[in-house]
Amino acid sequence: MHKRDAARAFAAAAFMLLAPAALAQQTTLAPRDVPAKTIPVPGDVSPQLQAVIAHPLRSGWNTPPTTPQGWQQMANSEAEAAVAVVEPMAKRLHVKITQGTIDGVHVYRVTPETIPARDAKRLLIHVHGGCYVLNPGEAALPEAVLMAGFSHIPVISVDYRMPPTAYFPAALDDAMTVYKAALKMEKPQDIGVFGGSAGGALTLEMMLRAKQEHLPMPGAIDVNTPMADAVDWGDSSRTNALVDNVLVSPSGFCESAALFYAHGHDMADPMISPLNGDFHGFPPTILLTGTRDLLLSNTVRTEQKLLQSGVPANLLVFEGMSHFQFTINDQIPEDRQAFTELAAFLNRHLGH
């Protein structure tokens, strides 16, 4: 190449000012080979979040249980471990936790000690995460406690049935039972629904199911790092593989767990992969993820689909966070900030 041609070629590649003809000429889609690298803990987050980011990859991420008993033991152990985190946090955030049932579904009520007049007629329904298999009992509650504490709105957290007790669509059925009961307690526009990971997917699935059943939409929803496409977790599940220290890999324990819940059902069904559903008519939605999150792509694809469906959607992305790391506890400044912003969105959109 002449020097001038080389400069032009460089320039054309520079800011990717590719002519459509040039794009069409590419016949194979070459993957990107990325060399090994060592990524330091970022300096632009709080020391508390730095400690979370520095934590090694989740142990056992690639050796999930292989028996129903194995999954149940893992879930139960988590529930035991969670008590030590949930109860002190509830105390610090001045919320009370009680158990009960609503139309046969086990729930936790997470109730602020002081409820402003504005929030007295409001109600939030929480649908927990855990790949549809994990986080039974109190293990589900950090997200609910943080939300009740920061929004000052009463929360009902659905302790839905999980494998090996019950499979797809038991989790969704139980969440819908509680939603229908809530519709008898408060006006739809005063109700919010929220959850993260599988709970984010379930929140979206609830909206699809509510449309099918001609139920009114709630006033707003909060969908945190949703497993919105259970078949393809998207590009970030590969770019952030072995960077995210919670989910670690798209072929890890969480995929196994979701398959265990599906129990042979088609994973592309919108009731497991809600990104395949129709979002028209959904209520205003806030979404949250982190830059290291394996489900960053699923979250941003969900936002785009909401916007394309005419739904007002706001996206929050937290620096350096892996999957679901915004709910560790209220002593991490970024977690406080996350729930301050999520609560502000719900308070802005719910009726009063």
Added chain:
Amino acid sequence: MHKRDAARAFAAAAFMLLAPAALAQQTTLAPRDVPAKTIPVPGDVSPQLQAVIAHPLRSGWNTPPTTPQGWQQMANSEAEAAVAVVEPMAKRLHVKITQGTIDGVHVYRVTPETIPARDAKRLLIHVHGGCYVLNPGEAALPEAVLMAGFSHIPVISVDYRMPPTAYFPAALDDAMTVYKAALKMEKPQDIGVFGGSAGGALTLEMMLRAKQEHLPMPGAIDVNTPMADAVDWGDSSRTNALVDNVLVSPSGFCESAALFYAHGHDMADPMISPLNGDFHGFPPTILLTGTRDLLLSNTVRTEQKLLQSGVPANLLVFEGMSHFQFTINDQIPEDRQAFTELAAFLNRHLGH
């Protein structure tokens, strides 16, 4: 460990339910060692965007020019190469490009052929990107053409002076000259300011400077993948290093270019690193980035700082996109979608 203890330890690590005590015990912040990997082109974007993602890393990313003449030659070559993209796109989007000067600053006027009555009194100021050194002349215009085409609002694109002709703060000075002139043409609430990369940083710097000079804020701004912290590009500049095929590395040509512009000035100055400035009082802001963008972190940190400063902020993140890849041309569905959403935000917030 007993079996039960092991299960509990596993569970505690599982969803990162780390007690604060455990966090405090970590004395060193271990980096993450990530093995080499091969990342396929994602299947969940358009074929047109797939071709963009499959493009190899920008050639010469780690061998930037070392002389003023070298930089100027590179910039000029880009400008030549850009003409072939800009003019057909302007035709397709029915916008007219003319040149002129405003109070001595060279500008392009990018004017929709048809302007709805609502937009007749509105005006957008475009501040282009290119690491403060690249994209002179028409090379600056894809973003301006797309915005004019999708918003139907007239755009003035500032062809600010760049090194080696003029150094910091010449770019900002020229942008402010045009902003002050615009304030004499239209009401502040009818004016929007937008730009990407260094242009996103310049947009934020303009707001800081406007506050210093007691000028009114515009009605809304659009800040795309801003180089908001020129000292630390954040965690994504390392997690996405050698994944982003535009910027490629935080120690590449763009850092060299920004240092060339700064000309010895402190890179932490809010007028080069606006993330170090005070965002209170900024107008409603929309931000855009991509999951593979080296400046994903800078963008999300900017959104968080805006929200913490009481500024309404909306964030768009596009699946699989590297830095600034939303402005390639209007024949890529995701680029059309991006500008549909950016234009909708500006149209919602500008006065009329």
